[in-house]
Amino acid sequence: MDETFNPFRIAQQQLDHAAERLGLDAATHELLRWPMREIKVTLPVRMDDGSTKIFHAFRVQYNTARGPAKGGIRWHPQETIDTVRALAAWMTWKTSVVDIPLGGGKGGVICNPKELSEAEKERLARAYIRAVAGSLGGSRDVPAPDVYTTPQIMAWMLDEYETIRGENHPGVITGKPIPLGGSQGRSDATARGGIYVTREAAAAYGIELKGGTMAVMGFGNVGHHAALLGEEILGLKLVAASDSKGGVVNPAGMDARALADHKSRTGALKGFPGTDAITNDDLLGLDVTVLFPAALENAITRDNASRLRCPMVCELANGPTAPEADAILDAKGIVVLPDFLANAGGVTVSYFEQVQNAYNFYWELQEVHQRLDSKMTHAFRSVLEMSRRNQVPLREAAYLVSVARVAEACRLRGWV
Ligand SMILES: NC(=O)C1=CN([C@@H]2O[C@H](COP(=O)(O)OP(=O)(O)OC[C@H]3O[C@@H](n4cnc5c(N)ncnc54)[C@H](O)[C@@H]3O)[C@@H](O)[C@H]2O)C=CC1
Numbered sequence: 001m002d003e004t005f006n007p008f009r010i011a012q013q014q015l016d017h018a019a020e021r022l023g024l025d026a027a028t029h030e031l032l033r034w035p036m037r038e039i040k041v042t043l044p045v046r047m048d049d050g051s052t053k054i055f056h057a058f059r060v061q062y063n064t065a066r067g068p069a070k071g072g073i074r075w076h077p078q079e080t081i082d083t084v085r086a087l088a089a090w091m092t093w094k095t096s097v098v099d100i101p102l103g104g105g106k107g108g109v110i111c112n113p114k115e116l117s118e119a120e121k122e123r124l125a126r127a128y129i130r131a132v133a134g135s136l137g138g139s140r141d142v143p144a145p146d147v148y149t150t151p152q153i154m155a156w157m158l159d160e161y162e163t164i165r166g167e168n169h170p171g172v173i174t175g176k177p178i179p180l181g182g183s184q185g186r187s188d189a190t191a192r193g194g195i196y197v198t199r200e201a202a203a204a205y206g207i208e209l210k211g212g213t214m215a216v217m218g219f220g221n222v223g224h225h226a227a228l229l230g231e232e233i234l235g236l237k238l239v240a241a242s243d244s245k246g247g248v249v250n251p252a253g254m255d256a257r258a259l260a261d262h263k264s265r266t267g268a269l270k271g272f273p274g275t276d277a278i279t280n281d282d283l284l285g286l287d288v289t290v291l292f293p294a295a296l297e298n299a300i301t302r303d304n305a306s307r308l309r310c311p312m313v314c315e316l317a318n319g320p321t322a323p324e325a326d327a328i329l330d331a332k333g334i335v336v337l338p339d340f341l342a343n344a345g346g347v348t349v350s351y352f353e354q355v356q357n358a359y360n361f362y363w364e365l366q367e368v369h370q371r372l373d374s375k376m377t378h379a380f381r382s383v384l385e386m387s388r389r390n391q392v393p394l395r396e397a398a399y400l401v402s403v404a405r406v407a408e409a410c411r412l413r414g415w416v
Pocket residue numbers: 145146147148149190217218219220221222223242243244245280294295296297316317318343344346347
């Protein structure tokens with residue numbers, strides 16, 4: 001991997017910057033630069049043709065000072081330990097910025113889910129849990145979905161864990177299907193949280209959203225919900241969307257629901273009536289009101305950042321903007337809603353799911369939405385206040401808020 005784009009180096013640099021501004025002592029700074037625990041497992045999985053394939057996988061528990069490790073499991077062919085470390089670090093800052101009593105963790109399996117049958121996915125999910133079960137638990141480490149993992153995969157993982165333990169433990173994993181103890185509102189929670197933050201930021205920075213436009217890079221779980229909710233809650237019109245197979249554009253706007261239906265029917269965005277094809281790079285340069293990067297890391301780089309023309313970027317993906325690009329966007333006056341704040345809605349509703357599992361009492365959808373709105377709005381306002389007080393961009397302000405809270409928890413525990 002080109003070290004410039006190594007997500008863990010980037011996460012460490014971002015932390016270094018915050019540590020310096022906060023004046024953290026050397027021990028606290030060094031503690032927060034590294035995962036507290038990493039697990040590497042090798043998984044033999046029987047394939048449908050009778051052969052055995054070996055998969056490599058990770059679970060990283062970055063920091064547990066504020067609570068159990070929490071974070072999704074990603075299945076991706078380009079997964080690396082450094083990607084998982086970075087995602088686990090960002091989970092630590094994410095749970096802190098929304099002030100929920102959890103730490104940060106993340107899991108990853110190197111695999112191409114598009115080449116696996118449903119039965120192979122189930123065996124892989126169960127093999128992963130058998131390998132890491134001893135380190136999981138509602139008060140230790142609680143996984144959830146991320147890229148290319150689904151509520152069904154969470155259900156198999158839950159079942160494997162409960163089979164090993166011989167008892168019910170719904171709170172060991174979140175993002176479960178609702179009949180197995182999932183929460184109302186988890187499926188669109190990441191996008192919804194980002195939409196609430198966009199609403200607050202637009203009001204704070206005087207950006208008119210109603211009647212404006214949006215482009216979504218990465219029309220997956222998070223991205224397609226952002227398009228639906230951007231229309232419904234903010235009054236934005238979707239003009240472009242992309243996924244790993246390419247993108248579509250229609251400057252006159254397109255119906256987000258019809259596009260999502262087209263993708264689930266055909267497996268791709270291309271060919272959606274009334275649209276032209278567009279590359280990811282050209283999508284980034286569209287003159288839209290809000291750009292939602294909702295795919296993978298390092299989508300906005302030094303090479304394409306100067307092409308952005310939108311007043312606001314809402315980072316729903318983790319790590320979509322490389323640090324050099326950040327400086328360019330800042331110089332252009334683009335308001336960037338930083339990933340671990342903008343996409344914290346998912347883990348916030350995961351936390352609500354754990355709370356409901358613990359009480360064995362389940363909330364109505366409206367209650368989930370109301371509580372999520374309150375958490376996201378409050379988190380945004382704390383970050384905005386920090387940004388204004390210190391005259392720093394929102395990403396740096398979010399780091400200052402989050403890292404200070406985690407550092408304080410480490411200090412109170414007597415670790416540093
Ligand atoms: N699922 C969740 O609750 C959360 C997800 N995130 C982040 O949001 C992002 C998207 O995650 P999900 O929607 O859950 O995953 P997903 O697997 O449902 O969707 C990912 C989408 O990105 C597209 N994609 C992949 N590579 C691409 C590329 N190079 N260019 C354009 N599109 C590309 C895929 O085709 C797919 O449509 C990730 O960065 C993830 O870590 C962040 C917080 C929570």
